[in-house]
Structure formats: structure tokens, C-alpha cells
Amino acid sequence: MTGSPALPRDRLERPYNDFQPPRLPERPTLALCSTEAEVSRIVESGGYDAVIATTPQAACECELRGVGYQALEDFFDVTAYLEADEPMLALQARWADRVDAYAWEALPELRAVGLRPAGHYVFFLKVMMDTLYRAAFELAHLLHAAGPARVVYVDAPLAGPVPETLFFPRPVHADVLPFLSAAYRSELVPTPPPDVRGPVPDARGPAATLERFVSPRTLARLRALK
Numbered sequence: 378m379t380g381s382p383a384l385p386r387d388r389l390e391r392p393y394n395d396f397q398p399p400r401l402p403e404r405p406t407l408a409l410c411s412t413e414a415e416v417s418r419i420v421e422s423g424g425y426d427a428v429i430a431t432t433p434q435a436a437c438e439c440e441l442r443g444v445g446y447q448a449l450e451d452f453f454d455v456t457a458y459l460e461a462d463e464p465m466l467a468l469q470a471r472w473a474d475r476v477d478a479y480a481w482e483a484l485p486e487l488r489a490v491g492l493r494p495a496g497h498y499v500f501f502l503k504v505m506m507d508t509l510y511r512a513a514f515e516l517a518h519l520l521h522a523a524g525p526a527r528v529v530y531v532d533a534p535l536a537g538p539v540p541e542t543l544f545f546p547r548p549v550h551a552d553v554l555p556f557l558s559a560a561y562r563s564e565l566v567p568t569p570p571p572d573v574r575g576p577v578p579d580a581r582g583p584a585a586t587l588e589r590f591v592s593p594r595t596l597a598r599l600r601a602l603k
Contacts, residue, residue: 381460381461381464382457382460383457383458383460383461383464383514384461384464384465384468384510385514385517388517388521388560388561389517389518389521392452392453392454392518392521392522393453393454393457393518394454394456394457396452396453396454396518398451398452398453398518398522398523399447399451399452401426401427401447401522401523402426402427403524404524404525404526405425405426405427405523405525405526406424406425406426406427406525406526406527406528406529407425407426407427407428407429407519407523407525407527407528407529408425408427408428408429408528408529408530409429409431409528409529409530409531409550409551409554410428410429410430410431410435410438410439410446410531411430411431411432411434411435411531411547411548411550411551412432412434412435412438412571413434413435413437413438414570414571415435415531415570415571416428416430416435416438416439416442416444417438417571418531418568418571419529420442420444424529425529427445427446427447427523428444428445428446428447429446429447429448429449429519430446430447430448430449431449431515431548431550432548436448449515449516449518449519449550450515452515452518452519452522452523453514453515453518453519457514458511461510461514465506465507465510466503469499469502469503469506470499472495473493473495473496473499473502474495474496476494476495477493477494477495477496480493480494480495501541501542501543501544502543504542504543504544505543505544505545508544508545508549509549509553512548512549512550512552512553513553513556513557515550516550516553516554516557517557517561520557520558520560520561520563521561524561524563525563526563526564527563527564527565527566528554528558528563528564528565528566529566529568530550530551530554530565530566530567530568531551531567531568531569531570531571532551532567532568532569532570533547533551533569533570534552535547535549535552
């Protein structure tokens with residue numbers, strides 16, 4: 378453990394705050410869903426003991442279809458995020474300082490102009506780390522509480538260029554899950570993503586929107602100033 382029980386480093390031996398989760402069948406097969414299309418596939422394929430909605434969109438689709446489900450929040454005490462807030466911020470600040478110290482030692486010219494690669498980008502780095510932390514914390518409590526024999530999930534690896542904001546384009550539970558399955562002795566059953574037709578979001582995010590309204594000359598100037 379770190380200084381806070383809300384920041385576990387190892388396999389959970391007990392849930393945060395001794396939270397009492399819902400009871401599920403012994404060694405169940407869980408089906409994780411994060412989109413409406415994933416809920417549709419799971420309902421049609423069957424073979425599960427419980428559906429776990431990892432997003433409001435998936436939960437809404439379950440409600441509309443009359444499908445029984447559990448949300449990730451049903452398996453842990455959400456006040457953990459309040460307790461983790463300050464310790465996590467301190468941990469991230471120390472990490473950023475170490476990265477900047479390494480960068481300054483390797484590239485003295487950065488120190489000369491006071492440029493801190495991690496410190497000046499720390500907001501976006503924090504959002505990225507917090508997203509991964511929440512997913513890992515939620516899944517750890519789910520696997521600890523349910524003790525599933527199998528976890529069915531949609532395997533859709535993140536692809537494409539990394540946006541400047543470092544914001545993930547979709548939930549990351551499926552990406553974190555393989556790192557936890559071994560610790561909680563659960564078999565993973567990946568399935569390919571549903572074939573969903575529709576516009577593909579531009580991975581460049583805000584930069585792509587800016588290009589629609591700003592002249593190339595101004596855009597070049599903005600990049601230079603950055």
C-alpha cells in the first residue's frame with residue numbers, strides 16, 4: 378500500500394472501507410460492456426451470469442432492453458476517490474519533478490530557459506493517470522468481490538495517433554483488464570468489437586477543430602508559439 382488505502386499497489390486483500398458488494402453466483406462468468414453495441418452483442422450471444430456496465434451508455438442500453446446488470450460502482454465505495462485525491466496529486470507531483478530533474482540533467486538547455494516538460498504538461502498527464510487509476514481501482518474491486526472464473530469483454534486496442542491532450546478516445550477498462558486478470562485468477566475471453574457504422578472521430582481532437590476556423594498562417598504561428 379501507499380500512504381492511503383485508496384491507492385492500493387498490490388492485490389486487494391479486503392475492499393476499501395470494507396464495502397459490501399452485491400452477491401453473485403460462485404465463480405461467475407462476467408460480461409463487461411461499455412457501449413450500446415457491446416450490450417447488443419452480449420445479449421444476443423448469452424453465456425454469462427452477470428452483465429457489468431462500465432459506462433452510463435451501456436447501463437442505459439441495459440435499462441432500455443430490460444436486461445439485468447450491475448454497474449462498476451456497485452462493487453466499491455466511491456468515497457475512495459475523495460480520499461485518493463490529495464495523495465494522488467502529491468504522488469503525481471513527485472513523479473513530474475523526477476521526470477523534469479532527469480530532463481534537466483540530460484538537456485541542460487531546458488533548465489537554462491526554465492522549461493519543465495512534465496510540469497508544464499502536468500494537467501494532461503494527470504488526467505491520463507487518473508483515468509487509468511480509476512479503471513484499475515474499479516476492476517480490482519469487481520474481480521476481488523465477484524471472483525469470476527471468466528470475464529468476457531470486447532478487445533478493441535487503442536490505435537491511431539495520440540492526441541495532444543492525451544485524453545483517451547474511449548473507456549480504458551478493456552486495456553487495463555489483462556494486467557489484473559492474473560492477480561485475481563480470472564480467465565479472459567476477448568471478443569472482436571461490433572461492426573458499428575458511423576463517422577470516425579478525428580484523433581487530433583481540438584487541433585482538428587481549430588484547423589476548420591483558423592488560417593494556415595495563423596495556425597503555423599500558434600504552433601510556433603507553443
